[in-house]
Amino acid sequence: MNYRRPLWAAATLAVLVSFTAPADEFTQRIAAQLKRFYTLTSPEKVYLQFDKDVYNAGETLWFKGYVVAEAPQQADSVSQVLYVDLIGPDQRLLVHQTLAVQAGGAPGSYSLPGNLPEGVYTVRAYTNWMRNTPDYFFTRTLPILASAAGSAPKQPEKTSAGAQVQFFPEGGELIAGLPSVVAFKATGPDGRGISVNGTVQDEKGTVVSQLRTHHLGMGRFELQPTAGHRYSAKVRYPSGQEATYELPAAQPAGFTLQVQEKADAFQVVIRRKAAAGEAPTERIALVAHVRDTLAHAAQAEVSTAAPLTVLVPKSQLPAGILHFTVFDGQQVACCERLAFSAPGTGARLTVQPTKKTYGPQESVTLRVAAQDAAGKPLAGSFSLAVTDVAGTSQLRNATDIRSSLLLTSDLQGVVEQPGYYFATTTPTTTRALDDLLLTQGWRRFVWKALLADQWSPMPYAREQSLSMSGQVLGKRMEPLAEAAVVLTSFRPSKSYQTLTDAEGRFTFSGFSGQDSAAVRVVALPTKSVKHPQLVLDDKLPAIAASGAALWPWAADSSALKFQTVGGRNTVSMRDKNILLNEVVVQDRAPQATRPDNRRIYGRPDATILTKDIAGIGSYKDVVQVLQGRVAGLTVVANQDNVRITMRGKSSSSQTQMAPAMQQSTNSRNRPMVSDAPTMPTATPLFLLDGIPTDINMINSIPVVDIEAIEVLKPGSAAIFGERGASGAIAFLTKHGNPNYRPGEEPAPTVLAPMYAPPRLQRVREFYTPAPNAEANATPAVRSGATLYWNPSVQTDASGVATVSFGSATRSGSFRVVAEGITRTNEPVRATELFKIEASK
Known part of the structure; x- marks a missing residue:
């Protein structure tokens, strides 16, 4: 390495610099195990850019998620599914979203209800693979104001109480x-x-x-x-x-480690004090690495007479946290220290408006350019937000893509004002960053376990597509290896089978993200276990012991829709035009007076109670139960085909058959009923515990598990809109009843629960009027609002992208913030200002 040797290095006892493979056996093993750790665990990082720092209730929160591999060479294998949660000030889950990752990015949004209580909310983002190390989830606090006017909530006064x-x-x-x-x-x-x-x-x-x-x-x-x-x-x-x-008590003997950052190298000073009877010198090893890049690994003798000084040049260090470790003569890690390897003159992003001042409704054009350190163009993926400066509260030194991916994503706990350390590079900020690393811990791994090949369990798989996973257990809750697991979908009717691994785990992947029909997952008997237990993974990591609650501020309780599938309570909420993802709530504590929320309709026109039917256990399926019991309801079963129609007021003049009706229901030799309708007929809506489904799913339920069947004619089913125009039939299961008690069924049965398949959140598009649009086509931008949001800015081989949009109808100053990842996997950020002024 060629660098100017500083004067302070002249008196060093030994200088060890090694960027090649270590020569001795121990440091070779360290290098191999470090590489093995990052190969096997391949950590991932997530960052979310938001259009603003502070929001008002009733606004839309726009964001883009970035998913990157911690080791650049593994970037092509990162997860393709991102989970984003919104958590309330009381640490309760409010919304859970599932987003598809494409080209490393996943745009999304939240519609904040207008009656949202003011407070500081938290957004967390993670992949399924990151759930193996939940301490490294991306988290960001966002103040949300109760009204359009106002500023970010003030922090409480700092006092000595509790300090x-x-x-x-x-x-x-x-x-x-x-x-x-x-x-x-x-x-x-x-x-x-x-x-x-x-x-x-x-x-x-x-x-x-x-x-x-x-x-x-x-x-x-x-x-x-x-x-x-x-x-x-x-x-x-x-x-x-x-x-x-x-202060911590001083030890009588041992090592100390000091690291000082110089202009072109890190100076590492190791001192030793020998215990009584120990030799005056000891052979130690010093290891320095940034993620999977080994910066230094070598052994040397350190004496009690003089310190050992080592120089680690900066020239070949990647940007990020630099981790120093000293191993003593027994090859035990005895000293550790973090430092920061600054990005230096790496990739650069710029945003330039074509002019500094525009007129109202004039087309605004921004030029986004990415370059490497040598000024050569870089391709990359970026997101860009333009917000009104007036009335917008900007958090001081908030996190950005650089501070998140290079610093805070490798540290446990919350880092206060992380943007401060990247805003400028001065001796003051460099000193502050070093103080942070002296006090904030790092624990991607423990050397003792790493060198002993003791790996933490990784039960959560990397998702290249939407998946359902879980574990199969035996009588004593032991994992069952090589157990067959079958997943059955009913629209279309298909079955898939897989075998569990050595830990009893299984995964079904490849879901489209658009399916709404529930699926059934069962574990087949093995030679040793007749009734294996199947436990699906919960996609909602724990937040706090208080559990999860959804949208507690909703003033209109009718906006909440409680559903039950196979005894698992689910809650979904429709907020105007966006359907929020369903969230599974695992609270099953028995409550004698819990309301049955499966019925969102009024009194049914007819009710069949299975407990009133003699010999119900001998009925083959629910189709047989329905036949001939309700006036105006026609049930025709012939071989594998089932047709159910209802007579009543309908706009249709002929019988309609849903596509699902034409599929096999595995019924055989059912009697035909020729109750010919005299009025227009159509296929009714089928509901299973409040969830729309088809007759295939209904017919797969054991008859003894059905509690009641409620029939609603077209007039009574008007609550369901167009779907209920032909009436509805609601099938209510015993397991779906919140007051159900096991053992009430007339005959023993083992009912495999049904589950909602994983679904993707529908991605909304930010409305942007066309440049030079008419005045009435350009919405007024109120103070503090977002004028423009684009999560998909792509620079090409020339390193340039151009975006244009209509300006606001009123004068003001606007802030542009662009962030993203270059093709070389470097995080970059740029800011700019422009004005809109009316002609004088």
């Missing part, structure tokens, strides 16, 4: 007699950083160091502890109150 200060010796431990840096972080009761100052003193009250926060409650001080002494920090809060904290 705390934590201390973090650099490298891990204080060693008696060795100089160290101690980082600290002071936080208030809300977890946010607060400013403090104070002194560090020994047990006699002698002051040995001063401390003062540098940024967001973080800071550092130097300390060389003396053997036999205890140290504490006396801290003064902004309120004037004081508190005393004990």
